[in-house]
Amino acid sequence: MIELKYVDKRYPASNAFLFINSLTINKGEIVGVLGENGSGKTTLLKAIMGIGELRNGEITIDGRPVKEQYERMAFITEEGSFLPDLTPVKYAQFLASFYPRFDQEYFKKLLKLYELPSDSKIKTFSKGQKIKLEISAGLAKQADYLLLDEPFAGKDIFSRSDSLKLMMSGLSGTETLLITTHLIDEIENIIDRAIILHKGIIRADVYIDDLREEGKSLAEVMHEARSKRS
């Protein structure tokens, strides 16, 4: 369970902020973090990962500070956390030395599945290939919490629905996922819950099953959230 209480995060350089009074992400939930450009999606994921200081508030993972839970977490971002001069195989060895649960065999299987060259330097990879590599690393870590920042940004390299299927097939089903994306149509069928941010504030927090019962689409909720007064 991820819990945020009275979280206040600011960027002095831009006056941007993220303010979340209370938010609980339950174990096993697949959550879409949605919102327009600059609404605070990446900031929320980074805050959960403990990247940068909070001005106020507290974030815990299963009741403990995130820095005590790194082994159980994977942050998958387009920027990547890999070392560009390593090959995927060397990168896996590096990760295995940090993450005791890292499964090298599974990682190799994922490389094959994603058709990634295991002996080329990561810096020679395309954007889409780098994202695939990061997803493979995150899944092979056997992390309980996967935070994916725009994992489908390389959509020109491989089709979004295929990448989604591939990613989902690599999961054990018990992981908690937070996925930021602008692709609400693709995501609507895989997420349990959507959190919609607007200018650093949560504007809507909905369960997809409830939406279906109400006969509403995620696009409609996004539209409502945007048109609410600031």
Ligand SMILES: Nc1ncnc2c1ncn2[C@@H]1O[C@H](COP(=O)(O)OP(=O)(O)OP(=O)(O)O)[C@@H](O)[C@H]1O
């Ligand atoms: N390092 C930083 N320094 C100053 N301001 C920042 C920094 N990082 C982000 N911001 C600002 O914080 C706000 C939220 O940014 P964030 O990257 O979290 O948005 P986002 O919802 O992920 O956007 P996008 O969909 O464009 O990726 C924006 O106004 C952005 O300009």
